[in-house]
Each structure stands twice: as structure tokens, then as C-alpha cells.
Amino acid sequence: xxxxxxxxxxxxxxxxxxxxxxxxxxxxxxxxxxxxxxxxxxxxxxxxxxxxxxxxxxxxxxxxxxxxxxxxxxxxxxxxxxxxxxxxxxxxxxxxxxxxxxxxxxxxxxxxxxxxxxxxxxxxxxxxxxxxxxxxxxxxxxxxxxxxxxxxxxxxxxxxxxxxxxxxxxxxxxxxxxxxxxxxxxxxxxxxxxxxxxxxxxxxxxxxxxxxxxxxxxxxxxxxxxxxxxxxxxxxxxxxxxxxxxxxxxxxxxxxxxxxxxxxxxxxxxxxxxxxxxxxxxxxxxxxxxxxxxxxxxxxxxxxxxxx
Numbered sequence: 462x463x464x465x466x467x468x469x470x471x472x473x474x475x476x477x478x479x480x481x482x483x484x485x486x487x488x489x490x491x492x493x494x495x496x497x498x499x500x501x502x503x504x505x506x507x508x509x510x511x512x513x514x515x516x517x518x519x520x521x522x523x524x525x526x527x528x529x530x531x532x533x534x535x536x537x538x539x540x541x542x543x544x545x546x547x548x549x550x551x552x553x554x555x556x557x558x559x560x561x562x563x564x565x566x567x568x569x570x571x572x573x574x575x576x577x578x579x580x581x582x583x584x585x586x587x588x589x590x591x592x593x594x595x596x597x598x599x600x601x602x603x604x605x606x607x608x609x610x611x612x613x614x615x616x617x618x619x620x621x622x623x624x625x626x627x628x629x630x631x632x633x634x635x636x637x638x639x640x641x642x643x644x645x646x647x648x649x650x651x652x653x654x655x656x657x658x659x660x661x662x663x664x665x666x667x668x669x670x671x672x673x674x675x676x677x678x679x680x681x682x683x684x685x686x687x688x689x690x691x692x693x694x695x696x697x698x699x700x701x702x703x704x705x706x707x708x709x710x711x712x713x714x715x716x717x718x719x720x721x722x723x724x725x726x727x728x729x730x731x732x733x734x735x736x737x738x739x740x741x742x743x744x745x746x747x748x749x750x751x752x753x754x755x756x757x758x759x760x761x762x763x764x765x766x767x768x769x
Contacts, residue, residue, distance in 0.1 A: 462498075466612065469613075469621065470494050470495055473495070473621055474498060474499070476504075477553050478504060478554040479505075479545060479550065479555055480505060480506060480545060480555075480615065481508075481509075481541040482505065482507070482508045482509070482541060483508075483560070484508070484510055484558075484559075484611075485512055485560065485561045486528075486560075486561055486562035486563055487560065487564045487603065487608075488607045488610075489604055490608040491607075491612050494608070495612075506549060507545075507548060511537075520537070521533075521536050521537065523536075528561060529563040530561070531579075533559075533561050534559045534560065534561050534577035534578060534588060535579045535581070535586060535588055536559070538557045538558060538580055538581040538586070539559075539586075539655065539656070540559070541559055542555065543656055544557065546657055546658055554619070555660070556580055556581065556618050556619075557580070557581040557582075558579070558614070559578070560611055561576065563575055564603040564604060565595075565598065565599065565603050573592050574593040574603060575590065575592045576593075578610055578614045580614050582618060583642070583647055584641060584642050585618075585639065585642065586640045587614065587618065587639050588638050588639075589614060589635045589637050591606075591629075592633065593606070594632060594633060597630070609625045609626075613625050683763070686755060690753060690755055691753060694721070695719045718744055718745045719746055719748055720732040720735075720745055720746065720747055721753045722747075722748070722750050722753070729750070729756075731747055731750065732746075732747035733747065
């Protein structure tokens with residue numbers, strides 16, 4: 462391993478980032494570099510090499526129109542990111558890495574020798590595309606060059622400085638694209654099913670005076686005065702809770718459950734009547750009966766056929 466490659470890998474392992482890598486058609490040497498330097502287990506969560514058509518289709522839950530393409534690399538990075546979200550530890554940066562290449566093989570290829578590498582985080586999608594000069598390098602050398610670019614893509618995502626030292630020619634300068642996502646776009650991606658979850662790092666949010674949001678669940682079928690009154694009371698209590706934010710377990714989980722009382726089988730029950738596990742109890746706050754009690758039920762309204 463070249464000394465500069467080892468230095469980049471060591472910096473990546475020190476960045477506290479965690480990644481899932483999906484690679485097909487090249488960049489195999491980068492895996493050896495990443496895994497042979499101490500600290501790899503803290504960075505690499507999983508590696509999958511979907512070489513066959515069936516494996517790639519299963520990985521992406523669809524058959525790609527073109528296996529070596531920008532779209533396929535980005536789909537692989539997104540799938541890897543979702544996987545990383547499920548495997549990563551708390552408080553760490555998470556990324557998905559997708560690589561797909563068509564490099565020199567035992568038989569001459571009619572098309573270009575090229576590769577795409579894509580990285581996905583919660584806020585950014587980056588993709589690089591390199592078309593190689595045919596006949597200039599062996600398969601091993603093309604694999605090494607693609608491994609350099611894969612390593613640099615990971616380093617850039619980890620905000621680690623990395624300059625590739627290679628014999629890349631002027632016509633082979635990579636084409637790069639970058640797409641940023643704000644919080645609203647990320648939440649919309651969760652709603653659309655593109656990503657499986659959104660992770661908040663609450664230490665950062667507290668420092669930024671994070672503006673908390675209130676979610677009022679319910680079927681609202683029909684919407685009635687009880688819903689509106691509960692939202693009004695919860696909004697006022699929510700403003701008061703911001704001042705308690707650093708003192709509660711909420712500073713870790715970021716979630717508070719405001720619980721209003723409800724009449725059940727003729728008995729008005731409140732939070733204190735529920736069996737809440739001890740480790741979760743501090744997440745739940747009771748709304749006093751004097752602040753909110755409206756014995757209205759959407760179910761009863763529907764049964765009575767009443768209209769608002």
C-alpha cells in the first residue's frame with residue numbers, strides 16, 4: 462500500500478464515519494486498503510459485491526436499465542445509505558457508497574471503459590464519472606485507478622483531505638455532480654419511502670437552538686373541537702418544554718409525548734393510569750385535566766352520524 466493511501470485510510474478511520482459499500486465491476490483494491498488498516502471495524506459496516514444480474518436486481522429491488530450508469534451508482538448508494546442507517550451506532554455520520562464499473566476484461570469491449578462512484582449522506586448525494594482511455598492500462602491498473610477514486614469519494618464525504626496521485630490523463634478528468642438536501646427535502650424522502658428514517662443529532666441541534674415541532678396524531682375522521690383544543694394546549698406546553706430540554710432525557714431522544722386524558726368505558730384516565738416502562742417514563746408528560754378535557758370521540762361521532 463502506498464504511503465499516501467495509508468494516510469488517507471487512517472484519516473477516514475479517525476473521522477468517526479460509518480459506511481456501507483455496494484461495489485460492482487471494479488475498485489476491489491480499495492476494499493483491501495480500507496480493511497487492512499487498524500480501525501476498519503469502526504468505519505466499514507458492511508460490503509456487498511452484487512456482480513450477477515440477479516444479485517444486483519435483488520439489491521436494488523429492480524432490474525437496472527443499464528448496469529454501469531450514473532443512475533445505478535446512485536441507486537446503489539441510496540440502498541447502501543438505508544442499510545447503513547439500520548446498522549450504524551448513535552451519533553456517528555452515516556454514508557452509503559455505490560460503485561459500478563465496466564473495466565478491461567479478458568475479452569475486448571465494444572463500449573467505453575468507465576466507472577461511476579456515488580456517495581449518499583443525509584444531506585448530500587455526490588457522483589463522479591470517469592471514462593478511461595481504452596488500451597492504456599491493464600485490468601489491474603484500471604481497478605487500482607478506480608480504487609483511488611472510490612477512496613477519494615469516501616474521504617471527501619468524511620471531510621478528509623485527499624489528493625489522488627495517479628497517472629490519469631487529461632481526457633479522463635472526472636465529471637462530477639452534487640445535490641444537497643435540506644431538512645424538509647429529507648423528511649419528504651422519508652414520506653416517499655426513499656429513505657427509511659431521519660436521524661437527528663441532538664447535541665448539534667441544542668447548540669443551534671433547535672426549533673422543535675409538534676405532531677398531533679389521529680385519524681381526524683371527523684376533525685372535532687377536541688383535536689383543535691389538544692393542539693392548542695400542546696403548543697403552549699411545547700413552548701414551556703423548550704426550557705427543560707437540556708435537563709431531560711429528551712436531550713438524547715429528542716421526543717416528548719404530551720398525554721391528554723381520555724374517557725374510556727366511562728372512566729376518565731390520565732397518564733398516571735398507564736404502565737410506562739421506567740427507562741421511558743421521562744419522555745411522557747401529562748396534560749393536567751384542568752387544562753384539557755373534552756369528552757368527544759371521532760368514533761362516537763361517526764356512529765351517531767353527526768356532522769361538524
